[in-house]
Amino acid sequence: MLASSPISRQDCTDNCREGSVSDVRVPSADAIIAEATSRTGWSGGIDPALREGLEQNIAAFQAAPILPAVRDAAMETLVADLEKRFRIEQYLSEHPEIEQLEIVGPLIVGSIARSGTTATVAMLALDPRFRFARDWEMREPLPPPVLGEEDNDPRAMAARKRAATVDQSVHLYDPDGPEEDLVVLAGYDMRQSHQRFPMPQSYSDWFMADDFSSFYALHERILKLLQWRRPPNHWLLKSPPHLFRFEAIVRQYPGSTIVMTHREPTKTIASACSLFELVWKNICPPGAITKEFIGERCLDFWGRGMEIAMRSRDKLGEDRFADVWNRDLVADPIATFEKLYERLGFTIDDAMRGRLEDYHCRNAKGAHGAHTYTLEEYGLSEDRVNAVFAEYNERFGF
Numbered sequence: 001m002l003a004s005s006p007i008s009r010q011d012c013t014d015n016c017r018e019g020s021v022s023d024v025r026v027p028s029a030d031a032i033i034a035e036a037t038s039r040t041g042w043s044g045g046i047d048p049a050l051r052e053g054l055e056q057n058i059a060a061f062q063a064a065p066i067l068p069a070v071r072d073a074a075m076e077t078l079v080a081d082l083e084k085r086f087r088i089e090q091y092l093s094e095h096p097e098i099e100q101l102e103i104v105g106p107l108i109v110g111s112i113a114r115s116g117t118t119a120t121v122a123m124l125a126l127d128p129r130f131r132f133a134r135d136w137e138m139r140e141p142l143p144p145p146v147l148g149e150e151d152n153d154p155r156a157m158a159a160r161k162r163a164a165t166v167d168q169s170v171h172l173y174d175p176d177g178p179e180e181d182l183v184v185l186a187g188y189d190m191r192q193s194h195q196r197f198p199m200p201q202s203y204s205d206w207f208m209a210d211d212f213s214s215f216y217a218l219h220e221r222i223l224k225l226l227q228w229r230r231p232p233n234h235w236l237l238k239s240p241p242h243l244f245r246f247e248a249i250v251r252q253y254p255g256s257t258i259v260m261t262h263r264e265p266t267k268t269i270a271s272a273c274s275l276f277e278l279v280w281k282n283i284c285p286p287g288a289i290t291k292e293f294i295g296e297r298c299l300d301f302w303g304r305g306m307e308i309a310m311r312s313r314d315k316l317g318e319d320r321f322a323d324v325w326n327r328d329l330v331a332d333p334i335a336t337f338e339k340l341y342e343r344l345g346f347t348i349d350d351a352m353r354g355r356l357e358d359y360h361c362r363n364a365k366g367a368h369g370a371h372t373y374t375l376e377e378y379g380l381s382e383d384r385v386n387a388v389f390a391e392y393n394e395r396f397g398f
Helices: 030-040 048-065 068-094 096-100 117-124 135-139 155-164 181-189 202-208 215-226 240-252 264-278 293-318 326-331 333-344 350-362 384-389 392-394
Strands: 005-007 023-025 104-109 234-237 258-263 322-324
Touching: 005 322, 023 048, 023 068, 030 048, 030 068, 030 215, 030 293, 030 326, 048 068, 048 181, 048 202, 048 215, 068 096, 068 181, 068 215, 068 240, 096 215, 096 293, 104 240, 117 234, 117 258, 135 155, 135 181, 135 215, 181 215, 181 240, 202 293, 234 392, 240 258, 240 293, 264 293, 264 384, 293 384, 293 392, 322 333, 326 333, 384 392
Parallel strands: 104 234, 104 258, 258 322
Antiparallel strands: 005 023
């Protein structure tokens, strides 16, 4: 059990009600580092960027209006992620040939949440030229997966069992398909966006200001680890928070191409609010957050993210990007992908067309049930959202 230290009369942050945060006990950064070191025998120390991220995480979870059991679990996750980081570092030091491997691309799907990123990357993943990141191998990267042995890999088998419990009407989840790399791997550098939690504004501000150089350097090393015994090496990745980091991505991966998906912000924000509510209502004390808070937080986070992305796109140039409009993907996925592939310099054969048609039939709107929501539920209006995204709307035709 990790040792904890109290925070006497912790100031109430902007996302919780007065008096809901006091005498919160959490482990110190030193205690978490010591525990992860004890579990692994790691003797390489901890670099400043990793420690900074750890300290930011601890402070944020101290202030977040979440249930004590949820906070305790979050602290244990920090230890587990740091433990995995140390084990990855040790494994790579024992196999230096891994870091000599080449990565092609990657092709990265990144845009505002609920804009069609999941469907776009799932359909791209039907192309055997790509190597995509699966949830189970990112959460447990050691030992690295082996081509031909994955059907019986215990990690994959456990993921397939978990998939049966996922509400596919909210988020499509395929245990053998692509999953969000940033959501999982960022934890190994303590740079999670933590959208599963109502984190204080100070954490979001730090997340947006950090340049993520340390994370994407680690990111490349982990991809090489995962492809070592499981080719190919042309990576396909997806995570909406990549939206904040296009410049850092290109610095680390000069050969990368970014696919931005586009959907009306009035729809994406409403959908994101609904998703946040589904998650947060089960981890917060009754009355700790309101629907209006969810609306404000969601609009601020993704509005700022899109502003950062557009400025980065201006700097990087249009040649670095390809675009997919969700309305086109829903209406005619084959034509949409033919246009996308032409932009990427690829061709679509009949086999790929067949796979796209099959995916579209199996996952057409309503195939997994309905999920309804409105902006007004969260204290927002179409005019308010459109004002925040005015430049984006004009640029991309909304």
